[in-house]
Every structure is written in C-alpha cells, then in structure tokens.
Amino acid sequence: MDEVDQAKGTASDGPGASSSSRFPSVRTNQRVRRAPRILQVEVRGDVVLYDPSDRSLHRLRPDAAAVWELLDGTTSTQELAREVAAAADLPEQRALEHLQHVIDALEVADLVARAESMT
C-alpha cells in the first residue's frame, strides 16, 4: 500500500511551462483529471484509492485528498491554485507549488491523467 502525499511528490524538471524561475517545475497550463478506473473509498476518515489495474491501494494524506477532489480535468492548475490560495489564505505561487507536488506524486502512482494542455 502506497501513501500519496506532498512529501512523496517529486517536482519535474521537464519542459513544462514554468511560471517562475523560483519554481521551475510548475506547469500552470495543465489540466489533470482523476483516472476514471480508480475507485475511491474512505477508511477511518482517510481517502483511499483502489487501482483495479494492479489491485493496489493508495492512502491519501488530507492535503493530497483535497487536491485529488479538485482534479476534474476541466480546470487548469493555475485556476486551481487560485482557488486553493483563496480558500487557504496562501500566496498563489505557494499553492501552485503545493498542487504540483501532489499532482506529481499522483502521476507517479498512475492515479491521474493529463487532460489536454490549455494552449
């Protein structure tokens, strides 16, 4: 059983768009959606994802679970960061970095898919 959380996320240094030289990995124009095959259940207050492709379980920490809920594939990371920043009273750039961290971890675990980029 994996645990997906902010700490496990790894920022990518790939060619994705960066909005700041301080956060070179952040891709603001991507839209990410929850992989449709994933089953979401709750165990003792934790969000737990079941992946039928390999029958693995992934427990999300609360911050990752909150991001997971936002990943509908229609809203860009930048827009999500704006929502998170407003809700949590955070600087938008910090919210964006946090989002990207979690998204990277979810991608590594193959729990999310990229929707098309907003070009």
Place this chain on the structure above:
Amino acid sequence: VTTFAALDHRFELRCDHQILDGHLRRILSPLADDDFRGPAPAYEVRVTDGPGTFALLFAGEAVTVSADPSRPVAHLLHHVNATAIAASRSRTLLHAAAAAAPGGAVLLPAAMEAGKSTLVTGLARRGLAYLSDEIAAIDPATRYLHPFPRAISLDPGAWSVFPDLAPEVDPQLEPFLPPQWQVPPDRIGPVATRPVAVAAVVSHRYERDATTQLVELEPVECLRRLLECDFTLCDHEERDVRLLARLVDGSRCLELVVGDLDEACDLVIGALDDIPGC
C-alpha cells in the same frame, strides 16, 4: 432425501457403501437444509465397483475415476467447496475462518496453510460460535457474515494439538478417507445459525516457535489483506472494495502471530472483550 447447502450450492448425496455413506452424512450434517423443497443435483460416491473404479460423480458426470480409493471422498469435499464459491457470488466470499462472540464476529483471513482451521477450532473450544474454517460469506447489503458451518478440516500438523478430536472411524473406511480429519463443528462447541455483524478482523499466521503476539493492524493494510483473500473480487470488484472498506471502517483490525494456540486464543478473546458489545 437430505439436501445439503454449502452456501448457495445445494446437493444430495448417494454412496454405494453403507458405512461410508453414514460417515459422509455425519461430516456433512451441519450443512443439512431441512427447509429446501425440490430436487438438487446429487453426488455419487462409488467405491464398491472394484479396483481402479473408485469414482465420484456429480449430476451424473464423472468428477474423478481413480485407482486410489481415497480419491472420491477427497474430491467430494473439494468439489463442494469450489462449487459453493462458484454458486454463491451474490455474496462477498473471503478465504477466511470466522467465529462469533455474543456481540459480533471475528473474521480470520489468512493465506493457505496459515492455521485458519486450527485457530477457529481453538476459539470454538472456548465458546465462540463457529461460522466457517475456510470461506467467510458476507452479504453485501447488510455486511453480515453468514454461517458456512462445514466440517473443520484438520491437517496432520494440527492433530497433536487436538488429540481428542480424532475421528472414530470404522477400520473398513480407512482406505476411503484422505489424510485429513473432518470434524463436525458441533463436536467442538456452539455453531452459529444466524448471520452476524463483524466486530473484528484478525489477520493471522502460524509461525513455529514464534512468540505469540496480537497487535493493531493499520486499517488500510487490513483492507489490502482482505482483498488478497477475496474469492469474488474478479467478478464484483467495485462491490467488494466498497464493502470491505466499510467493513474495515467499522471493525477492530488486528494482526496475530500464532506460536502457541492457547495464548493466541486468549489474546483474541481478550481483544473481543475490549470491543463494546462483544
């Protein structure tokens, strides 16, 4: 004619050897379904046709024909189990033993040869009501565990632990019986007759000479282990994942290493006593 019910698998039994017939009916007696009306397919155990023709048939079809006189009975018990699993997929079926305390059941999932039958026998001897030693059947609607009180199968490794449970077998039958004790559960203790809510899940394994210990099991790991033991997951993946998540959510989750059976039973019963209502 007696009809037997292994969960949703209903069947009758015929045997051409009178003493063996009586023995098999005693083994299967906890599964007798007195309320069932109507014909059910029959197992036929044939052991008197002569060398090389020891046979088991089901619904008129040969399951096995062998020179080994113990093969028909071994196949009968295996076929009943396998067909029960195939016929009962409206329920979530787990490779687990189970027993019931007054306030709820303890589910005992484990891998093969991990000691399910031995542990549930020990618990039944201490007064817990026997539900199953091999297949735990859960109703997805109620999440209640249904009894499948088949005879407890004890392998030779467990015989020295329960010497008083050695079956009294007519010497004539010895060639026909596989090297496994089939112990009707009413010889041991109470047998559950109604569905029971699950109060605790105890994932367990026997380890020779290990220190017996019972520790809390992280609930998501408990869910993972239950999914590993799920016979119906292939056909009912979403149903079973959601059901077992809710079951774990409402149960105490524990991990047991069994070095000594008496200590293990003390620990499990103590843990059940700590659960309100048990």
